[in-house]
Amino acid sequence: MFKKILVANRGEIAVRIMRTCREMGIATIAVYSEADRSALHVQCADEAALLGPSEPGESYLNIDKIIAAALQAGAEAIHPGYGFLSENAQFASRCEEEGIIFIGPPASAIKLLGDKTRARAAMLASSVPVIPGMTQPEDDIEKLSSQAAAIGYPVLIKAAAGGGGKGMRVVSDPRDLQGAFTEATSEARRAFGEGAVYLEKFLDRPRHIEIQVLVDRFGQAVHLGERECSIQRRHQKIIEETPSPALDANLREAMGQAALNAVRAAGYVNAGTVEFLLDNEGKFYFLEVNTRLQVEHPITEMITAIDLVRQQIDIASGLPLAFKQEAIRFQGQAIECRIYAEDPETGFLPCPGKILFLKEPLGPGIRVDSGIYSGFTVPTAYDPILSKLIVHAADRPQAIERMRRALAEYVVLGIKTPIAFLREVVGSEAFRRGATHTRLIDESFNPWRPTAQMTDAACIAYAASQEMPRKYQMGDGVKTADHFPTPWETLGSWSL
């Protein structure tokens, strides 16, 4: 087993990886940029190495600097976390060349799965279902018509040259195909100077379901069930849960097997996630493989009691998987909410800044994977994720109430977060019914304004705090009393 690992990441995921390392008796090296000198992940490591300026290219994305830091500190392995270099095949092969173990799949698998066309071809060859569609443009309406029938309605007409919705038409009825084809072709010609179109199966408000897999170096592979990631804003996930309300045991097994076929087709090793779109008839289609630890991995850990980071490290160090598929049990329901520094009232624009006060929720079934603390200034240079709130309960209704309780206890002052927004989404009738899809936030919560029920209480709270004896008043996080108030003093304030 490794004695020392460099964690090539920042924020909550670096902290989370270091925690497992500590439990395994492995020393950790943090890397950081100038913007992250006082970041939490630097305080959680055994050693820390400054990479350079805040720009990712000069720090967290700089392969030479990270390799140099690893060699300097004598790290045997590098954990890339998610984002940054985690899906960079060049980085993985560079580690190999330098004799450092990359905790993730081999460079060849990253490369294959990163190329969407090659990945699609590999999946087709291994009978993993992909979104049905044409690979070549077609201008003959007769041929298009027979293609459409083969794919199955509704179909989507797409411009071969374009994007941004131009030259795109959804056709649900075969009788509308001719008209839509004419429109799409002329629109595409106007927009891109080329009218070529092709057909793809149209998925109406699909669910985004992903399967977690683990593969060891000896070809043993297991899946750890699904994660439902349909709730998104700006095409980015914000709430995830497992199990998905849309899956039964049969569909779970079918998707699990498809996911295992997908990673086997790519010569995959280590933890990975196979993403699928699921339509409302229970048909699923391969989307892509994420060749890294996912942001939302904790919900799988909660219901399986398997530490995915520990598994990643074990596999990378050459150990075989210690359990078989039959031994994996899914217990209860887990939900994750991502807490970003962003404003749900302005369409989720990021708003970094100083955290004036922080109090994280506690209690039964609560897990907070956090990269922040009171007084921390969230840098502008990176992804605005602050933390993830994960709850685990016996069933879905209890998990929903637990999440709402935890969100109501989550105090972040000084910067905008979607905490109140998330509480409303999780409590909504659609979420409770499990009727979630990728357009839910756009359709039902955009625009969004908080429903303030505590305004009057807030006014009284504020005014009353102003009338407290001056020495208990705090400004800007500075302790103005020269000592913490003793109970004698605080009790006294009841009658003042």
Next chain:
Amino acid sequence: MEYRLLVNHEEKKLTLSSSPDLKKTAFLEGISHQYELKSIGAQEYLLELDGRLIPFYLACEDAKTHLFIQGETFIIEDQAAARIIRRGSSDDLARMVTPPMPATVIRVLVSEGEQVERSQALMVLSAMKMETTLVAPYHGRVIKINAAPGAQVMPGEILVEIEPDEEDQHGAGTNL
């Protein structure tokens, strides 16, 4: 005491008063509420409002107070305090009597109504064991002193308001 607040940009007026039997009452939009307040930690409080216990948390930044109560976050601007605790542009700051850093007032050297000369010492502050003297930015008459010895003061707070003399009118409005 009367308060005029901007709560998430909505104007709210309320009055707090203590009756002789020490019952605390808040009057807000024609309704009176009984309340008690207990300070728990540096930024944590427990409000008892009409018999119900409600914890809340607050933090100040510039003239704004961020307040979290029962899962909701409010940004409160105190209109009465805004006159005093207001950030000026750097141009204004040169003409304001305001501390350069968070500090404690040690001595007040002038009194309200007093005529002061430019550069006359007005107040002595202490910050991180260093004493600083605030001086008058122009000739004028002291119309208000907003801090007493022992007070904790922040940059941007105008500690002494001075009405400039006739010949030093430039920028007269900036410190009021």
